[in-house]
Amino acid sequence: MTASINDVARAAGVSASTVSRALRGRAGVSEEVRDRIVEVAARLGYTASRSASSLASGRTFTIGVVVPYVGRWFFGTVLDAAEHVFSAAGYDVLLYNLGSPETRKRFFTKLPVRKRVDAVLSLLIPDEEETAALLSLGVPLATTVGAARPGFSVVGIDDRAGTEMAVRHLVNLGHRRIGMIEGASEPLHWTTPIERRQGYLDVLAEAGIVHDPALEADGEYTVAGGERAMTRLLAAARPPTAVFAQSDEMAMGALRALRRHRLKVPDDVSVVGFDDHELAEVVGLTTVAQPVAGQGAEAARLLLRQLDEPAAELPEQVRMPIRLVLRETTAPPRPRGPQ
Numbered sequence: 001m002t003a004s005i006n007d008v009a010r011a012a013g014v015s016a017s018t019v020s021r022a023l024r025g026r027a028g029v030s031e032e033v034r035d036r037i038v039e040v041a042a043r044l045g046y047t048a049s050r051s052a053s054s055l056a057s058g059r060t061f062t063i064g065v066v067v068p069y070v071g072r073w074f075f076g077t078v079l080d081a082a083e084h085v086f087s088a089a090g091y092d093v094l095l096y097n098l099g100s101p102e103t104r105k106r107f108f109t110k111l112p113v114r115k116r117v118d119a120v121l122s123l124l125i126p127d128e129e130e131t132a133a134l135l136s137l138g139v140p141l142a143t144t145v146g147a148a149r150p151g152f153s154v155v156g157i158d159d160r161a162g163t164e165m166a167v168r169h170l171v172n173l174g175h176r177r178i179g180m181i182e183g184a185s186e187p188l189h190w191t192t193p194i195e196r197r198q199g200y201l202d203v204l205a206e207a208g209i210v211h212d213p214a215l216e217a218d219g220e221y222t223v224a225g226g227e228r229a230m231t232r233l234l235a236a237a238r239p240p241t242a243v244f245a246q247s248d249e250m251a252m253g254a255l256r257a258l259r260r261h262r263l264k265v266p267d268d269v270s271v272v273g274f275d276d277h278e279l280a281e282v283v284g285l286t287t288v289a290q291p292v293a294g295q296g297a298e299a300a301r302l303l304l305r306q307l308d309e310p311a312a313e314l315p316e317q318v319r320m321p322i323r324l325v326l327r328e329t330t331a332p333p334r335p336r337g338p339q
Contacts, residue, residue: 003041224253
């Protein structure tokens with residue numbers, strides 16, 4: 001038998017009205033209770049009645065999600081968490097994977113989501129023309145990447161502050177030759193690599209360390225790219241004693257390169273990542289933890305609330321908490337002459 005809203009309410013120990021508010025992202029429900037209701041609804045296979053709601057509201061009960069790289073861990077994790085919230089509230093997801101310039105141009109030229117979705121979650125950073133196109137849809141918009149922008153609810157973190165935590169940790173351990181494996185901002189207009197690079201430069205300046213461009217390498221936000229970047233850094237005239245990677249996947253690639261060169265971590269080189277990837281603990285990686293799934297869920301809830309409460313004042317930007325997680329890949333540099 002199909003579960004009802006009353007079944008969910010009984011199993012979660014709340015009222016049916018609380019279940020309705022929680023699943024539709026409305027205010028007045030604590031995060032603990034909301035999470036419990038979402039979990040119970042998913043376990044019982046409950047979704048809100050779409051046919052009756054659609055007739056009454058004229059909605060499609062579909063959310064458009066625009067993703068640049070659906071196969072990459074960060075975007076996949078955000079998407080999974082957001083879809084979980086949408087599904088529990090009775091919404092389907094219409095996914096657009098815009099991984100190439102051609103598909104991206106075609107999407108924003110034709111806007112196939114028009115009149116097909118009630119809201120859009122964009123996991124890419126649109127340029128001015130693309131932003132205008134999305135705004136022309138006249139539906140709620142949210143994102144988990146980039147800085148605040150008019151017309152969007154933005155859920156994210158302070159990338160610069162997170163990087164400062166990581167690099168300052170290496171400085172405090174005594175490292176002076178600190179390299180960075182970064183990702184390029186083009187052609188997808190990423191602000192994350194720009195912000196994280198600035199945080200790296202700020203801490204070096206704060207510590208009186210002269211920036212050496214030879215200690216930066218592009219790791220393409222992939223494991224393989226991180227391995228290649230670490231190999232380039234090791235070929236420098238004066239290799240780094242520590243490396244900050246702008247993502248855990250690049251950090252894992254760096255660990256693989258160091259192992260291939262028979263260098264010990266952290267005895268020979270310390271490594272810090274960013275994300276707290278699900279495998280970070282497995283490899284003992286020191287990293288900056290960010291709530292990736294939490295950002296997806298929060299962005300989804302903000303969209304649902306905009307749909308149910310159009311007049312409600314919602315935050316233009318929500319900053320999620322970050323923290324430095326110390327594991328086994330960082331230690332003071334070994335004395336071996338000038339660094």
